[in-house]
Amino acid sequence: MAHGNGSVSASSDKKGEDGLPPLSLRDFTTYNRMAAQMDQFHNHFRLEWNDLQNTCAAGKRPGGAKTKGLILKGLDFCSQLDFHHSIEEEHVFPILARKMPEFRQKKTLLAQHKKIHRGLEKLEEYLEKCRTGDDDLELTEMKRLMDEFGDVLWTHLDEEVRTLGAENMRRYWSLEEMRTLPM
Known part of the structure; x- marks a missing residue:
């Protein structure tokens, strides 16, 4: 850090709690890239x-939305989250x-x-029955099914992003390696 006399402070040489030196903004961005991208995906699921x-x-x-539209929105949510997890499990997690x-x-x-996935399967099965007319959509039942896995979903969305954050990633990967990791 520059001071009035033009010298550089020794604080730039200090190490953090993990014993690693502070990251420059550029290095932080490189190490945090996966967390930032994952957070964008996760924000979609949160919304x-x-x-x-x-x-x-x-x-x-x-606003007078149709039942069929809500059912399809729920099925889309299930499908997209399942697809997202499949990509992670097949292509990202094995490398990490x-x-x-x-x-x-x-x-x-x-x-x-x-x-x-267990919760998604139950929700998707219920919504599919509603879509085909084998069951009537009951919002209380849909909420009950969502509540069964809601806590673990929200915990996961946050923990995964935190795990991919710069301070954790730098413990395992070099800057060069970070540039080659998939995402």
């Missing part, structure tokens, strides 16, 4: 979830797991995926 939850909690469809235990241990992010 869609909140729309569905708010509709269910209100007990009525907003080479160095990061969070992506290979069964009790962490992968375990959360399994719990989320």
